[in-house]
Amino acid sequence: MLLISAIASGLALGSMYGLIALGYHVTYVVSNTVNFAQGSSVMLGAVLGYTFAVRLGWPVPVAAAMALALCAGFGLVIERILVRPFAERDSNAWLMATVAGGIVLDNVVLFTFGKEPRGFPSLLAQKPIQIFGAGIFPLQLVIPAVGLSIALALHVALRRTRQGKALLAVVQNRDAARLMGINVRRAIAFSFALSTALAGLAGILIAPLFSVHSDMGTLFGIKAFAVAILGGITSASGVILAGLIYGLTEALVTAFFGSVYTQIVVFTVVILALAALPNGLFGRAAVSKV
Amino acid sequence: MPREAQSVLSYHRVVLAGMTALAVSAALPVSAQETVKLGLVAAMSGQSAKSGEAIVRGLSLAIDEVNAKGGVLGKKLELLVRDDESNPAKGVVAARELVQREKVAAFFGGLDTPVSLAIVPFTNQSKVPFMGVWAAGTAITQNGAADNYVFRVSAVDDLVDVALVDYAAKKYAAKKPGMILINNPWGESNEKGLKAALEAKKIGYAGIEKFETNDVDVVPQLTRLKQAGTDVLFLVANVAPSSQVVKSLDRMGWNVPIVSHWGPAGGRFTELAGPSAAKVQFIQTFSFSGNPNPKAAQIFAALKNKYPEIKSLADVTPAVGIANAYDAAHLVALAIAKAGSTDGTKIRDAFYAIDKYDGLIKTYSKPFTVKNHDALTAEDYIFTYFKGDEILPLTN
Numbered sequence: 001m002l003l004i005s006a007i008a009s010g011l012a013l014g015s016m017y018g019l020i021a022l023g024y025h026v027t028y029v030v031s032n033t034v035n036f037a038q039g040s041s042v043m044l045g046a047v048l049g050y051t052f053a054v055r056l057g058w059p060v061p062v063a064a065a066m067a068l069a070l071c072a073g074f075g076l077v078i079e080r081i082l083v084r085p086f087a088e089r090d091s092n093a094w095l096m097a098t099v100a101g102g103i104v105l106d107n108v109v110l111f112t113f114g115k116e117p118r119g120f121p122s123l124l125a126q127k128p129i130q131i132f133g134a135g136i137f138p139l140q141l142v143i144p145a146v147g148l149s150i151a152l153a154l155h156v157a158l159r160r161t162r163q164g165k166a167l168l169a170v171v172q173n174r175d176a177a178r179l180m181g182i183n184v185r186r187a188i189a190f191s192f193a194l195s196t197a198l199a200g201l202a203g204i205l206i207a208p209l210f211s212v213h214s215d216m217g218t219l220f221g222i223k224a225f226a227v228a229i230l231g232g233i234t235s236a237s238g239v240i241l242a243g244l245i246y247g248l249t250e251a252l253v254t255a256f257f258g259s260v261y262t263q264i265v266v267f268t269v270v271i272l273a274l275a276a277l278p279n280g281l282f283g284r285a286a287v288s289k290v
Numbered sequence: 291m292p293r294e295a296q297s298v299l300s301y302h303r304v305v306l307a308g309m310t311a312l313a314v315s316a317a318l319p320v321s322a323q324e325t326v327k328l329g330l331v332a333a334m335s336g337q338s339a340k341s342g343e344a345i346v347r348g349l350s351l352a353i354d355e356v357n358a359k360g361g362v363l364g365k366k367l368e369l370l371v372r373d374d375e376s377n378p379a380k381g382v383v384a385a386r387e388l389v390q391r392e393k394v395a396a397f398f399g400g401l402d403t404p405v406s407l408a409i410v411p412f413t414n415q416s417k418v419p420f421m422g423v424w425a426a427g428t429a430i431t432q433n434g435a436a437d438n439y440v441f442r443v444s445a446v447d448d449l450v451d452v453a454l455v456d457y458a459a460k461k462y463a464a465k466k467p468g469m470i471l472i473n474n475p476w477g478e479s480n481e482k483g484l485k486a487a488l489e490a491k492k493i494g495y496a497g498i499e500k501f502e503t504n505d506v507d508v509v510p511q512l513t514r515l516k517q518a519g520t521d522v523l524f525l526v527a528n529v530a531p532s533s534q535v536v537k538s539l540d541r542m543g544w545n546v547p548i549v550s551h552w553g554p555a556g557g558r559f560t561e562l563a564g565p566s567a568a569k570v571q572f573i574q575t576f577s578f579s580g581n582p583n584p585k586a587a588q589i590f591a592a593l594k595n596k597y598p599e600i601k602s603l604a605d606v607t608p609a610v611g612i613a614n615a616y617d618a619a620h621l622v623a624l625a626i627a628k629a630g631s632t633d634g635t636k637i638r639d640a641f642y643a644i645d646k647y648d649g650l651i652k653t654y655s656k657p658f659t660v661k662n663h664d665a666l667t668a669e670d671y672i673f674t675y676f677k678g679d680e681i682l683p684l685t686n
Contacts, residue, residue, distance in 0.1 A: 002510075002513045002514075002517065005509050005510070005513055005542070006509075006510050006513075009507040009509050009510060012507075013506060013507060115336060115339055115340075116340070116557050116558060117529070117530040117557065117558075117562060118558065118561065118562070119533070119558065119561040119562040119563075119564070121564075125537075126564070128540065128541045128542075128543065134542075135540075135541045135542050135543045136541065137541055206506060209506055209507070209537070210506045210534070211530050211533060211534075211562050213530065215504075216504065218504075219502075219504045251507070251510055254510035254511060255510035255513060255514065258499065258511075258514065259473075259499050259500045259501055259510070259511045260500055
């Protein structure tokens, strides 16, 4: 029972980390930059979802769609004012700028949304179902299902659709892509919108299991970045797998050794894994051509 | 800028500065003569802003009552409120400003133990009494200073832990309680306290598990405690993490008695934790609901009158902040009156001389002695639970 419930917890949290980490992956491969406001985007998704669904009483699918659209819009804003001006000048200041952007958003939400954590009720997180003697909320099964389907859909879309191919072209060779008439700026902006929307989705999914408040995303953002690095940030499937591995390790260590050891063991594992495989578990070494 | 404009500007500036100086010098001696100043350093913004609001309400109500009867030393009491933003450094700056610039006769503290602990050395040095009305850290009043100016009308962690253990032993005949504690200094201090209290009662424990404020899932920790044979769960955490524990218990289908410190009282516990929130039995120093003391009803009416936004008992949760602050303010006023002066040392000694005060929480007799700076004891704690948005006392 201990094992089953730990696996269920680990998979649900792990696929959430995977979704957020997928956002780091998408912007990194397309533009070599990362949005460090991912944690805040998780929070934004949950806060907007809560506002539309609970405060305004919209049907959940509409509320979720609207929240995701706004999250994508937030990604566009981040890219336009916090990343592009620096990245195009070959400056690394986007790093600090996106961190700062996240802090600004957290505080704006603190003032507008309020200081008290709020509950986001969901029918999927009320009555646990029994699986091999362990109680599990249906939502805990929905999260990995959604996470894996999104990863799969992304994989297919990149290879089958026109936009996806354009994105891959930018990944392979930015200048050649530009010469082929691909709008590189638009491709990069799209990758940021996609990345924050993925984070927002993770936020909406986790909200009923957690509570909605302005600093709920910070820790998720940090853990997901560890996951992205662990998975080898260049590989989409690697990032998702690393998310699952990270989530499972976290839950199993807590279950069998106790919570005092969780962070120590998990981050030691991350460091060891990176020492053995510097490009992450599934990443490829970046070839720098001279 | 053309020279003329510049000189006009600087002329304005001089006039303005002069007027400000005049206003200040005119205002200062008058207010110094007319009122006895009391300070408050508490969280008025941030996550704990609600606690600061409750304290201000309790203090203001008591000060109004004292002033209506003519104040103390022939002067009215005046309350100066400073925001510490739950930040110890900001708390110390605020305390310094209140003592050195505003010359307060005494001042009150807020919810955060780390802030109060940071203020303690300063208050003992400057010999101005500091009265805690919320933060429960044991070391705030038991600070080891030879010359102690820190008093408190609130719960004390060590005593709370004794009360939690007593309650679990009496009500559930607990033999192997388990602890689920927040992973911070507050959890740490209660781990020590609970262990000591259990040892004193010769009760063992099944296990101690920690969790983080932002942990989504506490099932692994709780499953460990369950497998170790936990029969009563001791919970120490603020409202949001406490609700994660309740949700995880729900999922496990584990119906274990939960005996908790007062964290759940600090917010919308029922909304966050769902219907099982009602299972958590937590400690309070005071509750308006089901309170036989006629003073409780009278003060609640006065609160509604002074603050029209208070409509029902659910609007004054948790009531401990109001009640502790109310009694503390009256005790301070009594001490100043007894001291016959606003001198810090004389007020401190007058605290020891307070004989009896018929308060809101209880009738205090000899509330403070040289050895004991805490007015409330383990017998004053009550156990409560959430029914919807309201905190009700458990009758047993």
